[in-house]
Amino acid sequence: MKKKRAIRNFILIGIVALIGLVLTIFSFDIPFTYYTYNGFAKGIQLGLDLKGGVMAVYDCEKSSESEGSLDDQIDATISRLTNLITADYPEATIIKQGNSQIRIEVPDVDNPDEVLDLIGEPAKLEFKKEESDTAEAVLTGKDIKSAEYQYDSSSNQHGVSITFTTAGATKFYNLTSELATSQSPLYIYLGGELFSSPTVKEVISGGKTFISGGMNTQAEAEAYATKILSGTYSVNLSLSEKNVITATLGEDALTLSIIAGLIGLVLIFAFMFIIYKNLGLIANLSLIFYTIILMFLLSVLPFVQLTLPGVAGIILGLGMAVDGNIVIFERIKDECKAGKKIPASVKSGFKRASVAVLDSNITTIIAAIVLAWLGTGAIRGFAYTLLISMVVSMFTTLVVTRGFINIALDINCTNYKAYGLTKGVDLNKTATTEVIEVKEDTNKEEVKEVKNV
Template sequence: MNRKGKDILILAIVVALTVCVGLLAINGAQIGKWRLKPVGSAISLGLDLRGGVYAVYKAKDPNQADLDSLIEGTISIMRTRLSDKGYNEATVTKQGSDRIRIEIPDVQDPAAVLDIIGTPAKLEFRTSDGTVVLTGDDVKSATAVTDAAGSEYKVRLVLNDSGKEAFAKATSESIGKAISIYLDDNEISAPTVNDAITGGEAVIEGNFTLDYARELASLIQSGALPLDIEQDEVSAVSATLGVDVIDRAVLAGVIGVILVMLFMIAVYRLSGVMASLALAIYIIVVFYCMALVPGIQLTLPGIAGIVLAIGMAVDANVIIFERIREELKTGRGIESAINRGFKNALSAIIDSNVTTIIASFVLMYFGTGSIRGFANTLFIGVVVSMITAIFVTRALLKCVAGIGFTNPKLYSR
C-alpha cells in the first residue's frame, strides 16, 4: 500500500474511532451482562451540583512532630469509616498544613455522618487499678452480633496474636474482678472476669441497638484516629444548579464548541477541519479522564476550568496554523510548511501550557474546595490539550497532506 492509501486508511480509522467512542461516551453500551455507563453519569458531581455537607477539622496541636504522617493516617481512617457507611463518593483531603477537609455529596443526615468521621474511637480495656491491658491496636476484627436469643446486640472482637496473649494474661490475673471497657475515655461496660479468656476473642455488651453495635464495630475496625482533631468548620450545602440548568449549560457548551469549529474551518479551511477533529478527540479524552481518575469531581469552578482549557487548546491550534501560513507565504511546500510551522510554534505552546500546569499545581496544593475543583479540571484539560495540539493535530495534517491535498489555498484564506 502506497503512502496515499495508508494516510486515507489512518484518517478513516481516526474518524470512525472518534465517532464510535463519542457515541459510547454519550449513550453508553450494553453487551450481555457487561454495561458501559455514559460518561456523564460516571462523572462524580461536587457539592455545588448535587448538594451535601462539608466539614473541616484541624489538629489540636499543629506543632507536634510527624504532623504530616499523622494527618495522612487520619485521612486514611476517615476514608475507611465513610466507605464502611456507604459514602463511597465522599472525598477526604488535606487542607493547608494542619487541616482535613471532608466533602460528602447527597447526605440526608449530616450530623450523624460527621459524628462518625470525627469520633476518635480510642478503645481500651482497663483492669480495676486502671492499668490498660488492651487497646484498639490489638483488635484484628470487630463485628456486630446478637446473643443466642437474638434479642441483644453486642460487638465481638477478634484479637491479633499480641492482643490474644495480653488478654489471656490480664484475665487470668483478674478472676473475680472487673475489666472495664472504655471508648474515648468513657466506660461502656465493666464485666467481671470468671475465667481466663485464652481464645483470642472478647465481647462488648451494653444494651446496644443494632445500628449502634454496627457503628461501634465500624469505628473499632477502622482504628483510632492517630491525630487529636477538633471541628473547625461545618456547613450543609444545597445544590446551586438543578438538572435543567445543567442540561442548558451542556447545550450552551455544545453550541459554543460548534461555533468555534465553524470559525476555524472558515479561517483555516482544511487545517480547521483537522483542528475540529482534534478538538472533538480532546473533549472526549478530557471527559473520560474526569470519569476515570479517582478523586476528581465536577464542580461549577471545574466547568470553568474545562472551558478555559478548551480555549487554550484552540489557541494552540491557532498559533500553529498562523506559523504554517507564514511558511506557506515564503513559498514552501505544504509538508515543509507543516513541519516548520509546528517547530516554530512549539516553544510558545509548551511555555504557555507549562506555566498553566504549574499554576494549577499550586492551586491544587494550597487551594481548597471550589479552587481545587477548578485546578483539577484545568490541569487535566491543559495536559490533554498540549498532547492533542502537538501530536494529534500534526498527525492529522500530515495525513491530509499525504493524501494529496497540497494546494496552499486549502490551508488558509
C-alpha cells in the same frame, strides 16, 4: 497509493471518533447480558454545587488530655478529619467555622449517615487494665497515630492495624508486658462504655498491633477502625447540625452548563473552519478526540469530582488546546508566505511553534500542581481538572493534530487555498533576481556613457 491509504485512514479515524462519542455520551443495555453501559460523561462524580451533598457542623470542646490551646486542638482535629474523609470523598471540605465549630461538606452523597458513620460518633477513647468505666486509663486517643483495616492472610482474619505514637508505643509495650503473663483482656472504652476487650496473648513491641476477633467482614473491621479513630480527635466533638444540601445552582445547573459548553464548542468549530479551512477541520477533529479522552479520564480517575470551578478548568484546557492549534497554524502560514511548500511549512511550523506551546502549557501545569498540593475542596477540584485538561491538550495539539495533518498531506499537499494558506515567493530567489537586474541596468548605463564619448 498514498492517497487511497490516507483516505482509508481518515475513514477509520472518523469511525473511531464516532464510537468514542457514543461511548462518552450515551447509555445503553448490552445485548444478551444484564449489564447497562453508562457513558463516560455520566460516570463523572459531581461536586456539592452541581449535585448537592451532605453538610455537618460539630461543636468543639477543649479536651483536657490534649496539649495546646483550643485553636491548636481544632486545627489538629481538622487535619485528622481531612485525612479520614478525603480518602473516600476527595472533594470534601473540612473547615473551621467561627471560633469553636468544624464544618464538613461532602458532595455527591444522598444519605448523611454515610458521612457520619465514616466520621464516627466522636467519643473519648481509653485503654484500661480493668473492666470499669471509672478505672484509670493507661492509654488514650492522643497515644494513637492511626487505625486502619487490615486482612491477615496467615490466619484468614479481618482486623484493625493500630499504630501508636512514640509515647503510646512505650505505654502499650508496658501494658501488654503486664497483661500477657496471664493472657488477660485489654479493655477498650469509647465514651465511657466498653467497646471491645481483646485478649493479650503476647508482649507487643514496635508501636503497632493487630486486633482481630468478632470481625467477620471487611465492612465490620473498617467500622471498628472508624470507631477507634473517632476517639483520637484532639477536641471533644458534638454534632450540632446536619443537612442534605441540594445543588446550589438548582437542578438545571448542570444541564445549562452542558448546553453552554456545546454552544461554545460549535462556535469554535465554525471559527476554526472559516479561518483555517482544512487545517481548521483537522483541529476540530482533534478537539473531538480531546473531549473523548478528557471525559474518559475524568470518569475513571478516583480523585476527581466535578464542581463549577472544575468546569472552569476544563474550559481553560479547551481554550489552551484551541490556542495551541492557532499558534501552530499561524506559524505554518508564515512559513508558506516565506515561499516554502506546504509539507516543508508544516514541518517547520510545528518545529518552531512547539516550543511556545510547550512553554505555555508547562507553566500552567506547574500552577495546577501547586494548587492541587496546597489547595483544598473546590480549589483542588479546579486544579485536578485543569491539570488533566492541560496534559490532554498538549497531547492532542502536538501529537494528534500533527498526525492528522500528515495524513491529509498524503491526499493533497499542493492546494494552498484548501488549507487556508497563501503561497509566497521564495525570498532567496527574489534576491538573486534583483541582483541580476541591477547588474543588467549597470551594464546598460556603461554602454550609454561609451556612446556619448
